[in-house]
Amino acid sequence: MEPIYLDHNATTPLLPAVWEAMRPVLTDAFGNPASAHRFGRRARQALEDARERVAALLDAAPDEVVFTSGATESNNLALFGLCGDPPGHLLASPVEHPSVAGPLVELARTGFALDLLSVSPEGIVPADAVSESLRPDTRLLALMLANHETGAVQPVAEVVRRLPPGVRLHCDATQAAGKVPLSFRALGAATLSASAHKFNGPKGVGLLLLRRDVRLRPRTHGGHQQGGRRPGTEAVAQAVGLVCALDLAVREMDARRAHVERLRRLLLERVRKEAAPVALNGPAAGGLPHTLNLSFPGLEAQALLMALDLAGVACSAGSACSSGSLLPSPVLRAMGVPEPLLRSAVRFSLGPTLTEAEVDEAARRVVAVVARLRRG
Ligand code: PMP
Numbered sequence: 308m309e310p311i312y313l314d315h316n317a318t319t320p321l322l323p324a325v326w327e328a329m330r331p332v333l334t335d336a337f338g339n340p341a342s343a344h345r346f347g348r349r350a351r352q353a354l355e356d357a358r359e360r361v362a363a364l365l366d367a368a369p370d371e372v373v374f375t376s377g378a379t380e381s382n383n384l385a386l387f388g389l390c391g392d393p394p395g396h397l398l399a400s401p402v403e404h405p406s407v408a409g410p411l412v413e414l415a416r417t418g419f420a421l422d423l424l425s426v427s428p429e430g431i432v433p434a435d436a437v438s439e440s441l442r443p444d445t446r447l448l449a450l451m452l453a454n455h456e457t458g459a460v461q462p463v464a465e466v467v468r469r470l471p472p473g474v475r476l477h478c479d480a481t482q483a484a485g486k487v488p489l490s491f492r493a494l495g496a497a498t499l500s501a502s503a504h505k506f507n508g509p510k511g512v513g514l515l516l517l518r519r520d521v522r523l524r525p526r527t528h529g530g531h532q533q534g535g536r537r538p539g540t541e542a543v544a545q546a547v548g549l550v551c552a553l554d555l556a557v558r559e560m561d562a563r564r565a566h567v568e569r570l571r572r573l574l575l576e577r578v579r580k581e582a583a584p585v586a587l588n589g590p591a592a593g594g595l596p597h598t599l600n601l602s603f604p605g606l607e608a609q610a611l612l613m614a615l616d617l618a619g620v621a622c623s624a625g626s627a628c629s630s631g632s633l634l635p636s637p638v639l640r641a642m643g644v645p646e647p648l649l650r651s652a653v654r655f656s657l658g659p660t661l662t663e664a665e666v667d668e669a670a671r672r673v674v675a676v677v678a679r680l681r682r683g
Contacts, residue, residue, distance in 0.1 A: 310619040311669040315658035322507045328551040332544035350543050357546040366490035373515040374546050378481040379406040381500035381515040385477045386410040388523035393418030396442045399449040400432045401641035429590040430459035430642045448476045452483035456638040457589025458598030467495035485556030497521045508552030512545030563659040568596040570657050570666045577670035582677040599655045602648035618672045622655045
């Protein structure tokens with residue numbers, strides 16, 4: 308029995324073309340991009356080409372691109388780097404990823420006031436709710452683009468338009484980058500995070516886009532790399548892998564989206580019909596089609612996940628970063644999902660490398676496992 312991977316929001320398989328782009332950089336262009344000799348110059352050329360291409364793909368300027376080790380680092384760099392010293396007021400959606408929520412809690416511990424906005428039952432922040440929560444001393448608002456558990460898309464550009472000039476918006480676009488058209492300039496955020504392993508690139512590399520007029524206090528101190536904003540020898544091959552994966556994702560965006568939408572419909576329709584009762588958590592329409600969050604009332608998510616793994620279906624409950632804890636998802640809780648549904652929620656997440664036959668077989672296995680567990 309072949310295992311089927313339905314956990315693409317946790318991470319994605321590396322595409323062979325991406326690996327082929329990275330390989331010669333690891334073996335031949337191995338120099339330190341800060342070295343002045345020809346080995347260093349070659350690595351620098353590869354790095355700066357990657358930076359320019361990323362900037363073009365996301366409609367930013369090359370000097371607005373900071374390569375990091377992933378979105379967790381990018382989110383920490385942005386949040387700690389933008390806030391300055393307390394006191395001050397911070398706002399965030401209640402459905403942010405732990406790598407945004409965690410730094411905000413830490414900032415609150417050091418003396419910032421932190422308020423969480425409310426969300427609709429579908430997990431979306433109403434744009435007008437933001438204006439009501441602003442204070443004269445508000446410095447920053449953290450609002451993600453697409454949610455990792457439900458696929459809900461937030462009205463980020465609309466919210467930015469309504470913000471007073473002194474309030475900066477940090478946007479965690481980790482689940483959206485490469486999946487929806489993204490223009491940093493048009494979005495208007497001060498900072499934006501993304502991570503290559505969410506769009507079939509390598510792990511260990513991400514980026515922070517930083518608007519040119521925004522000053523960032525670095526988190527680490529050392530050399531002058533990346534304008535001192537993120538010192539340390541750059542991971543050139545990973546940056547090349549990131550841009551190759553992003554380029555493919557952007558070029559194939561419409562086809563991939565249509566494919567993933569078909570897969571989601573297939574999975575949802577079959578599970579709804581054959582494993583009822585099933586409840587859908589998150590937006591019924593308009594969200595990212597890669598994510599399908601379903602509750603199976605009467606069952607416990609952890610038992611269901613284990614049985615599904617044994618049956619050869621890999622999926623998750625909540626974000627991989629919080630799946631070590633057995634606590635119900637804070638995202639679904641903030642949406643007001645009632646307790647029995649909260650306890651039985653499972654996230655299936657899809658990607659372009661899956662086939663219809665695999666998803667059909669996965670649906671068959673889910674139906675069988677749910678029926679067996681319900682029989683007790
Ligand atoms: N933000 C979101 C919305 C995510 O889904 C993730 C990954 N689970 C991250 C941030 C963290 O990304 P990374 O694994 O690159 O640190």
